[in-house]
Amino acid sequence: MIIFDAHLDLAWNAIDWNRDLRLNCEQIRKLESDAGLTDKGRCCNTVTFPDLRRGKVVIFIATLLPRLLRIGAMPAIQRYASMPAAYGAGYGQLAYYRGLEQEGLLRQIKDAKGLDTHVRQWKEDENSQTLPLGYILSMEGADCILRPDQVQEWFDAGLRIVGPAHYGVSPYAHGTGTEGGLFERGPELLREMERVGMILDVTHLSDQSFDEAIEIYGGPLLASHHNNRTLVPNQRQLSDEQTKKLIARGAVIGHALDIWMMHPNYIRGETKVNIPLEKICDHIDRVCQMAGNAKHAAIGTDLDGGFGREQSPHDLDTIADLQRIPDMLRKRGYSEPAVEEIMHGNWVRFFRDTWKKQVDSAAEGRVER
Numbered sequence: 413m414i415i416f417d418a419h420l421d422l423a424w425n426a427i428d429w430n431r432d433l434r435l436n437c438e439q440i441r442k443l444e445s446d447a448g449l450t451d452k453g454r455c456c457n458t459v460t461f462p463d464l465r466r467g468k469v470v471i472f473i474a475t476l477l478p479r480l481l482r483i484g485a486m487p488a489i490q491r492y493a494s495m496p497a498a499y500g501a502g503y504g505q506l507a508y509y510r511g512l513e514q515e516g517l518l519r520q521i522k523d524a525k526g527l528d529t530h531v532r533q534w535k536e537d538e539n540s541q542t543l544p545l546g547y548i549l550s551m552e553g554a555d556c557i558l559r560p561d562q563v564q565e566w567f568d569a570g571l572r573i574v575g576p577a578h579y580g581v582s583p584y585a586h587g588t589g590t591e592g593g594l595f596e597r598g599p600e601l602l603r604e605m606e607r608v609g610m611i612l613d614v615t616h617l618s619d620q621s622f623d624e625a626i627e628i629y630g631g632p633l634l635a636s637h638h639n640n641r642t643l644v645p646n647q648r649q650l651s652d653e654q655t656k657k658l659i660a661r662g663a664v665i666g667h668a669l670d671i672w673m674m675h676p677n678y679i680r681g682e683t684k685v686n687i688p689l690e691k692i693c694d695h696i697d698r699v700c701q702m703a704g705n706a707k708h709a710a711i712g713t714d715l716d717g718g719f720g721r722e723q724s725p726h727d728l729d730t731i732a733d734l735q736r737i738p739d740m741l742r743k744r745g746y747s748e749p750a751v752e753e754i755m756h757g758n759w760v761r762f763f764r765d766t767w768k769k770q771v772d773s774a775a776e777g778r779v780e781r
């Protein structure tokens with residue numbers, strides 16, 4: 413079965429971590445070990461292109477993640493001292509994806525027609541060694557959008573999703589680990605996103621930013637990598653109330669495999685506990701129970717988000733192990749169509765419907781004028 417992963421930081425890994433993702437995980441681990449690299453997440457990565465292909469993870473949301481420097485945030489993502497520098501770095505990361513497209517390794521997906529072609533080709537040949545992997549471009553934190561009126565420029569460059577915040581505060585909104593709502597230019601950013609057809613990713617918004625954003629923004633919503641707060645009490649996760657609001661708006665929620673988001677009271681770098689991959693099914697199931705169907709829960713692993721095997725389920729070696737999730741869901745009584753929806757169908761439907769609606773309304777607009 414093909415798999416859709418809604419959150420991978422591939423360009424950040426390739427450029428900031430200097431990893432050649434065309435090698436497999438074992439090769440990169442060895443190179444990093446031979447080079448004596450000992451930082452957190454080194455020598456134990458779980459995501460590369462060969463491993464994605466082996467796991468049939470043939471379509472994913474890939475991010476631009478050029479973070480502004482923020483006092484108190486995680487060192488690994490403290491980086492640029494100014495927004496123009498983040499803007500430049502954003503285009504640098506985009507150029508990485510474009511380079512891989514030129515090598516035939518990746519294919520950018522930005523409309524319903526491209527999406528349908530990609531999914532059809534892969535379903536016809538799940539073991540293909542030649543078809544490109546597909547990515548939808550997203551921006552995690554809006555640090556490289558210099559002004560709200562620049563959203564159009566990024567859309568024209570292929571960007572389809574923006575999460576206005578990340579850890580800490582962004583220029584537009586309070587994010588994970590902070591209290592507060594949108595900043596002065598936040599509402600304008602959201603209105604411009606809606607006008608242009610940019611999808612809003614609510615992941616990493618603070619609670620107040622979440623409420624304000626979904627009030628102002630009337631377009632399609634998703635949560636790319638987000639688990640459940642009742643199971644893991646932390647503001648980083650979605651409360652049941654937030655989940656219900658997202659379901660009511662037709663959103664899809666991707667579930668993450670970072671174990672501090674899967675298990676309560678886990679302290680990064682300190683807690684030693686074996687969390688099995690199966691645990692993610694508790695979070696998926698909770699969304700399905702709330703919705704009364706399997707149409708809103710999906711996968712968004714974040715497996716290359718600044719950690720490796722040390723902070724992943726103990727029985728996961730690489731991202732190819734996602735192929736074990738379908739059987740876990742079947743054992744819990746999920747029907748075959750429901751398993752397919754969770755593993756890829758919900759994301760495919762979400763993007764197809766969103767993009768078809770945009771084309772239809774643009775066509776109507778032309779007729780009216």
Ligand SMILES: [Zn+2]
Binds near residue numbers: 616637
């Ligand atoms: Zn994230």
